[in-house]
Amino acid sequence: MDGPSQLFGNGLKYFSDLLAIELRNMEAIGLAQQKMLEGMGVLAQHQAEMAEGALRRSFGAQPSLPTSPSSLQAAVIGQITSLKTTMQESQANSNILSELAARSSGDVANILQSRMFAALDEFKAALEQAIPEVPLPAPATLTVQPGSPA
């Protein structure tokens, strides 16, 4: 059996290990928060750039007033083409924002998951050190006397 001082020493070591694990967890959470903020910043920046680009393009494509039936037709066709282009651009921009968001949240999830796995391994190791495995006593040999009921 371990003496009380050794048990006390093990206990201290265990708590110090737990504290270190908790500090590393906090670091990982901090890093994840930083990644999240960076991701949000990138998203906001892209949204602003996209809005600016859309405004620039819409101001650059002012339709002229139609003066004849053929120019009216051309104007309508031009508007339809322009609308299709705008819809395609919106879809593409939306996909870009979605991918950026997915990448950012993926980064955050990867940081937290790998830290969680490491913390579990560290906790297991600390526990094994604090409470050394005690070998179980060998089971008593069973002997069956001849003639006794099985």
Add this chain to the structure above:
Amino acid sequence: MNGPPPPAAAAVPSLWRGAGALLLALSAWFGGSASAADPLGRFPADPTQVSVAGISSGAFMANQLHIAHSAGIMGAGIVAGGLFGCAVDSVTGDGVLALASLAVGPCMSVPTLLKPVTSYAQIVADFAARGWIDSPGNVARSRVYLFTGQADTVVNSRTVELGASLYRTLGVPASQITFRDRDLPGAGAGHSWVTKNFGNRCDANKSPFINDCLYDQAGEMLQTLYGPLQPPAVQPEGRIVAFDQREFVPGAATAANGLSDTGYLFVPKACESGAAQPCRLSVTLHGCLQSAEILGSEFYTRIGVNEWADTNRIIVLYPQVHATTVAALPAQNASSLLNTNPQGCWNWWGYGSDTRYLTRQGVQIDAIWSMVRRVTGQGN
């Protein structure tokens, strides 16, 4: 290779042929990759006569290879793709952030969202300053062929035009650039490698993405790159060699990096060891859904390149891509899906977590360049 079966095979009952095919497929599944092809050999090829070509994702990769290794590549053939850095969102300290959504959006189908050509030229200058690519001054000496079909619904023509514009911005004189987008039958070419007499209807946009447009794209491309050539062979006499690609990838991790275990090489008779004159080398890259895993030998035997190569002492290297799924990636995590390559494309948007995919350090670029060095007798 795709012709009718020999008489002996035709005489075998179809059931047994089916069983035989099943056995072959099973042996390929369980043991095929383990008993991959022979190592890539050395040939009498002139290292100053190396060109690259490709279609679609292969065109983007050919363009990346050309710009990354411009000191060692004298020309590029770009079919329906290729604008350097098109999928790059931002440059970071140790690589780039590239997005699949930029690739399929602005680069392929929404050209109004493409940036001005100066933005892409800036990426080239930035990479050169960081030592990630060869000096862009080499590009100015290149010869370049670009093609876009008027009926292409997969990669917008504007992207290819901007690719041509980037070459001009990098100093390639107009006299060294052939840009082809018209004068083809009907509505023009769909998304395809165009041939004189093989493949889908000219305006098709479907597998195998090889279209019959009565136009000898291989001929015009190779003559743009190498100057006037002898007429092509009717039936090439050279041989096709399968080779092991695994040695060119770190840790032989081909699948995780979107590469197949086996690549192919066309060797004209005049380029076998002991040839009197050195040969040229053309690296020719298939597009998405065109690898040998999907099309068999169709791409590396039917696009018209081997016919010209056969009579003009051109060895043709056909590296191959593998369609990478999540299961092939070394680690499964929350970002795994963003790193796959389900259609077997060359890496032009940074899949496989390769943040240097368009530089000399890119896994696929490095692998292909090591193959080039082997064939030309420079590498190990």
